[in-house]
Amino acid sequence: MDVTQEADATRSQVVHHIDPALEPENQHHHAHQHHTAFAEQGRQDEVVYSKDAQFEKGIVPEQTPLDHGSKNFNDPEAGENFPAQRIWYRRVKKQWRHMAHAVVWLLFTGWWIAGLILHRHDIGWLIPFLLYLAITLRIFFFYVPITIVSKPMHWVWERTAHPFVRMIPEKMRIPSAAALCIGVILVGSFVSKESQDNTRANRAVSLFGMLVFIFGLWLTSRNRKKIVWHTVIVGMLAQFIIALFVLRTTTGYDIFNFISGLATDLLGFASDGVIFLTSADFYNFNNGFKPASFFIVGVDSAIIFFVAFVQLLYHYNIVQWFIGKAAVFFFWSMRVSGAEAVVAAASPFIGQGESAMLIRPFIAHLTMAELHQVMCSGFATIAGSVLIAYISIGVNPQAMVSACVMSIPASLAVSKLRWPEEEETLTAGRVVVPEDKEHRSANALHAFTSGTWLGLKIAAMITSTLLCIIALIGLVNGLLTWWGRYLNINDPPLTLELIVGYICYPIAFLLGVSRDGDLLKVGKLIGTKLVTNEFVAYDALQHHAEYKDLSDRSRLIVTYALCGFANIGSLGNQIGVLSQIAPGRADDVSRVAFSAMVTGAISTFTSATVAGLLITNEKQYFSTPT
Template sequence: MASNPAVGNDSIATSEATGHQVAIPPRETNEKHPGIEQYSKGDDGLAVGDVEKGTADSTSSNSDEDGQKKRGFYKRFRHIINGFIFFVMTGWWIVSLVLHRHDKNWVIPFLLWLAITLRLITLYIPVKYIMKPAKLVWDNTAGRVRNMIPEPFRIPAAATLAIAVIIVGSFVSAESADNTRENRAISLFGLIVLIFVMWATSRNRRAINWHTVIVGMLTQFIIALFVLRTGVGYDIFNFISTLARELLGFADQGVIFLTADSVADLHWFLTGVMPPIIFFVALVQLLFHWGLVQWFIGKFAAFFFWTMRVSGAEAVVAAASPFIGQGESAMLIKPFVAYCTKAEIHQIMCSGFATIAGSVLVAYIGLGVNPQALVSSCVMSIPASLALSHMRYPEEEETLTGGKVVIPESPASEKPINSLHAFANGAWLGLKIAGMIVSTLLCIIALLGLVNGLLTWWGRYLDLTGDYDLTIELILGYVCYPIAFLLGVPRGDLLKVGRLIGIKIVANEFVGYTQLIALIKKEPDLSPRTILIATYSLCGFGNIGSLGTQIGVLSQIAPGRAGDVSKLAFSALVTGILSTLSSASIAGLLVQNQAAFSQSAS
């Protein structure tokens, strides 16, 4: 990717590499956002994993200390505190390994200790020094192999490798009753059709960055392979889903305090789903105040930035969307939205449509949806959204964040005073989100009832009664029938899954999951493969209602780009929906025993 031209007095410059006009913020705008002008690459570019925040935080211990000025207690005693944390966690890990190596899972404690230890190390040693040995190993292994291949043949070779990995990973395992090789072949064919549709409808096929597409699809498959076929991957995601389920129990304690023990056992939406949403949003806001959310998102974004060669803005939003939601993820790059290219705006919206947010994730688990499928689908859809968006709307302009991963620091006026203030703000935000979900569901379900009533009345004069009452679900079921087939759904359940996909697009995924749970209760013998693919297919904000949300949020952040946002919104919506469906197709390829997967995750 070409380097950005220098920022001058003119707001428009021409890229020497592409000949396209490049939107560059004028100097007075940079003075308003001083962090923008200071985001620049060093002599050898940004070190892998480094994330610049605010006014270009350094990775040295000195800059780390400067970043904690407002936390006087930590600043004075940070060495003692960090040492205490390290020795406590190390002692806990060693004791747990000695006492419970054979009767408890040792992988999760080790990974938790390793993550905390690495974070403490990076507080004192710049990440670039840690990554230099890894880069040296890469350059002398995979890098040498890559350099041996002539430039014109590198993309075809990478595509061949990706296809081989997907075919071998999909078909080498033994068949099971609900996952035969015939079913896998249909799911693979559906994935090929999906990619072909993105290529055929691309805005400019010649501008497609095939490196981003190949690495994105391969990363999506490898993540699925890691989660669904390996013990370690299964344990990690099962641990995450278990933590998410336990949040429901913590919220129940608050419900019991406010009402009575019997109320928590009623399993009403108001008492079983809303309280976990409020608590989870408050907890996320507290972690955000401590800087943990930004740090995690930054590292996650750096991985996609360096592997897939996308811009920093795209990487940050894509990595943040499954954790904080479609509107909030765009707020992380608020100073840059006004200067994003059209392809970046398309990608920002696509990432929001392709996944769900952590707040509603807890709500779906409360309904009884498989938590491990939800978590893995969100992670799988990140590289898928990057790959498919770059196929549908390739980058043809010069990007302002093309050489860095940046999470600007929030303005001082918007920061909570302390942790209690952050938690209280989060509780209020969670209440608003839960209230919005409840009111939206009430109105949408009532509206669907009204439309179905009118359609059923009209259909009676055409003798459409009984199991084939004319309803919007029936119409959408037949419209989405081919989609369900291409995902590899068993033949007898195609219309059922088609209905769910259609209602998710027209209404929202919440209504879709509600109907899925009702269908499972109504038909206990429903195929486990059907349940699995339907769960993955619904796991995204890709619906007409979210279209308005995305347009509204981005138009408020960058009023001058409202026209571009509106023009690109529908294309991004379709691409986001297809990104979610690609995860469902890959899940159909890899899960060998859907019944066991669903039972173990319940």
């Protein structure tokens, strides 16, 4: 073979890459590089490209392989050495942490004892005791592993519940659990005495409605053979028990009344800021013109302050800790994946988009069922920021808070009924709330100011959205009224609310509202919520003269039924947020979005039917409309 032939043979064995990123001169300018051990030590001279390499899946997938580059902690521009600062900070924190914890515990111990002695009978002891107990346990578990509690509980559970379950034949366990759930619901609903508007006949209608919603989800399930009935049964039972605790027990009423009272007090703190920016005379002026009742004055200020306050709690890991503990409970009890449990537990507190951000590294790796569940949890509840806004316009805070908590197990149950898991999940074995290093605040002041800016954007978005939606509804109503005149539809005039009211008439009946003239009104509110948003519906419920004569039962049930983000506008928001987090999953997100929205709406409807089953003293659970 001559030299020319040898060169041709050599060239024939070379594999030419189409991707320019694989060329040597471009090897440091593409977004998918794998470094050797030398590179991890700071040397960038050796870059290895892997093809069909098999790596063990970690529990937290990396967002971008570029994060594996050089670990040079020195910032030459800032002139700072981060390891030195961290070592000093950790040393000081370790030295003073014990003293700080001791001071905090002694302070709250003295406060609780003094309150118990001085105000045991006139103010009450339960709420202070629960607060003191929570602080004591939190400090205690800083030094003692939680396994000293969880292991004995697990030991007791293994030796009491499991032997009892094993006595039941495996084929009969699910039917037995379903029978137990139905029995608890029947006894809890129908044993109590009747009230004027809460007769057993009305409760039976609410129970029938719940069964219809569940049957409809089962009938339209993507794969009925894959339904995990344990998740569905436990979710519905947990929803009912939470409602039973809130609506039928004095302790539950006091706890949720305390929580709703704290939320209401936040409005007063926000008003202090408005008074500083204007004046007390302007804010409290009430002579046919009350600025405090204006949405842009009374509601926007509360939203901005609440979001900033939540960001401050987020900086100190209080929000993440609370969400993580709640997620562990639902992960263990309902047998869902860790990512699903985190989003379900977080959605009532931080909202639909923000809850997905908690599991941002996992979004690209979620199964279709997990994507459906993540979106369903967002649609099935509201966020803490808008909760404050609804309270400010007069919606009962206890009903709102309890509806948010009930939505956690309900959204998990109905989503797994509609779209059961058919794939292997990445977070099936544990609950993880990854640390968000990209959006980490430098200090508490930075967190609070960033939260202020975020709150301003949220308030501006809500205000502008309401302005445009209400204006658009006015335009549509004007056109429909004009068109209806030629068909002699004049009293009442043809409007969008009237059309969606008749469409949602069956839903109002299934919820169990009063049938003495309230069905069409409740149907209008539900339709308005689904077509526009829940804010417009709640505002109509509280301020429109048409709804002032709603019965107590109907008013409470519709308060629960409207408590969710399931509407056309939020559908676009969720698709946008998840597609931005994981662009490669945009098609999958769009595919499951509408199903998740409908399922989320059904989740809120089941909460409303549970309220219809249990409420006996309606008057104390809603505010008089203004």
